[in-house]
Amino acid sequence: MPRSYKSQKNEMLQGTLDMLILRTLITGPAHGHTIAHVIERTSDEVLQVEQGSLYPALHRLEDRGWVSSYWGASENNRKAKFYKLTPAGRKQLLAETSRWRQLVGAIGRVLGEAQG
């Protein structure tokens, strides 16, 4: 069953990829390749972005108005599509972050109690 094997390895909680993308863009506009690398690097390679799902995710975020895009030249002087955080996206990131913190806290408490 190859599919479940893969999902065991680096399944991200639903919606977390969106949050991580938004978080990455807070430092400034970036293109898809950079976004994937930044997420992997800042997580010390723990989180592996499945590149196949990155682009549909970006597409979705743009559709919801949380990011905007433009074509520009990359650091390697190649043509690339850059994504930029919109004010709505910034708000969404704040909301998502606090929701995430709550969730992590709650899970932690549950695990803590279960251990104690």
Added chain:
Amino acid sequence: MRLSRFFHRRDHDANLAQELDAHLQHEADDYIAQGFSQEEATRLARVKLGSTTRVREDVWQWNSLAFEGILRDLSYSARTLLRTPGFAIMAIVVMALGIGANTALFSVVHSVLLKPLPFADPDRLVMLYERSVDTNYPFNIIAPGVYAEWKKDAKSFQSMAIFGSGSYNLSGDSGQLPERIEAVRASADFFPTLGIKPAYGRVFDSSDDQPQAEATVVLSWGLWKRRFGGNPSIIGTKILLNGSRYTVIGIMPAWFAYPDVQTEVWTGFHREIPPKDLTALDNHSFNAIARLKPGVSLEQALSEIDNISRHLREQYGANLPAISLGANLRLLLEDVIHDFKTPLYVLLAATDCVLLIACLNVANLLIARATTRRKEVAIRAALGGSRWRLLREQLSETLLLCAAGGSLGLVLAYFAVRWLVGVRQDIAREEAIRMDWVAIVFTVGTTLLSALLAGLIPAFSTSGKASLLALQESSRSHTGAQGKTRLRKLLLSLEVALTVVLLIAAGLLLKSYEKLRSSDMGCVTDNVLTMRLSLPETKYAETAQRAAFFEELLRRLRSLPGASFAALVNVVPGQGYGGDNIVTIPEHPPVPPGQVQIARRRFADPGYFAALEIPLVHGRIFTDQERVERADKVVISQLLARDFFPNEDPIGKHLVVDLNLDGHPRPYEVVGIVGDTRYHISEPPQPMMYFSMSSGVSRRAVIVLRSHQDVNALAIPAQQVVESLDKDLPVAYVLTLNQLIGASTIEASFTSTLILAFATLSLILASVGLYGVLSYLVEQRTSEIGVRIALGAQRDQVLRLMLFDGLRPALIGLVIGLLAGAAASQLIRRMLYGVRPLDTATFIAVAVVLVAVATFSCLVPAWHASRLDPMRALRVE
């Protein structure tokens, strides 16, 4: 938002492709920086990203709309169907016929039987009746005296109204042609009880509904448009009815047609009917409607008026033997549609059968096709086509077929309803029949249901296991197809069973109709022309005036060239009830209390019996001299002689009858006995007595003309004769006697013809189904048959084998159908005339027809099988 994405998804896709390309280059750049070769770097980058097509497909799908998948299914189905146009056309036509017939009948049933009457709170409106003393008529029309008692004492009703039908001669002041119009004389409560307001003007109030009141009239919309040009200023002016002036006070709305569409004017009941006629407790000649008080049940209301009637019977029954036993009532809607309920529901059920057969046939065709496409389906299933996907495809195919059939059926239904309304003017509420949105919704529902039925039956036969088998199956074996064959045979048996039920119903109804048409009226009916007239009271007040008019009319009619016979009678055979009287015989001891002798009353001129060849059995007929005051002779029918004068000679005895209904019965001497005639074609003859037309008692007359040539040619000359006598006297209902009698058999002819058409259609569908299944079976077993023949099987053995294989489902269906038909025939019992529901001849005939048709449709494929060349059959594989 989604829609804009949907329309721009091509641009989006190009954009995404570029973006992914850029990603790959960046990734490759990284790998090159790590020291990989250009080629290797590109390869690694591709591996890491995975399938770009997959990403693009995901986004593409996300940009798509939900119905797109369905559209794709439908276009795929359309292409599949176009590849087999014969199948598609056949299925569509079959569905169109099924759905069309069903929708048309549903429209009629809905408009006539189910829609509430267009009156205020129609479920509180009831029609009141009396239960007749001879118990033959539990819903008999009412006597005005009884009505008065109900009205006075009953507490269950908010209002109650009495009315009676009649007719007027409408004539013009300035030489317009006079015409006879149907009228209703209604009490002032009539319109308020129905809750109806006029379109213009007003209706009667209690001051108009008085014996001494000024004459007033309410016009129907149709008469107002037709005769008075639709001018509202007619209100307040006077028109001539029966030679008297009536002030027009109101015009009813166009849709209002109560009690029937023929009614063209309404006049005040108490103004028109003399007060002396309104006290009788035993003169049953009027109708009554009433509105229940809110919250009062039908049972409560019934028991209340029934008690009043029973009380009257106890009090006056001894002196008035015809007074009713009790009262009765039913909902007004129930009353209006009563006669049409069974035939219409039977027709609707027949169309349901046709539709079901159509569905089964389409399902059968689909199974046959599914079998030829079995491998294709199996391969697609193996390649990952989900079962749901395949099922959806199949359903979308039947949906397409049924939708096309349904749309075509809707058009068919539209014309069918128009045709039906044209043919059946006699159906109650015929003016209300139309296809409305309910019918459209019904059609859509029927279409979807049919699609589901026709699509799911074959879909269940393509189970996952079967598709696996289809792949493994070597072409030589045919085991995998056996389940499907069994299903097809089952469907066929059902089809045949339904067909048999329809055939039985058609057979019984047709036989009834034949019996009805051939029933002996007791007189000549060919080449007889009839037309009706009625002498107005104002101009012909005296009996002598009327007698003189009729005698002069007859004299002039007899001299018409081409008329071999001319006669006058008040009601011709087949025209209907025509009035009756209580008869006492002074030569006999009084009949026991509670019993009465009632006979139909007719007025005829002496030449009438010869004109219609009603035989004189005994004695003589009255003479021309026995007129007016001296018209004291009576001629009786054989049935009256047998019933009232058993074992004695009635000649010279007397009948005492109150012909004028003035409370003074007079004796009439029996001078002759004539043959029996029927007053209605489907009713047995009744005791009948004939008085002389020259008594002048009857104001109505039917002119009867007989000719050796085309009798219709006498219509105009006869009307001119009437006009020459009185230019304001209209003639109505110019009909041949056969037309007049035929009008009362239209119901039987219509229903039986339609059911026969449905049964024939079903028979064709079933035989096509039989042919299809057996052909398929033969094809499946080609190699087996080849082997059999090669091994020495005789060809007629093969023929017999295949024939029985095909006939078995038909025979099973026949048995089921005969049983179901026996049950169904009980349901149409009331529509049968002179035929028992379990008429053996009909059942045998149906069985023979079915076996013959089934054998014929199986013979061709079976014959093919027996002619197989074994070498070629074996080489096929």
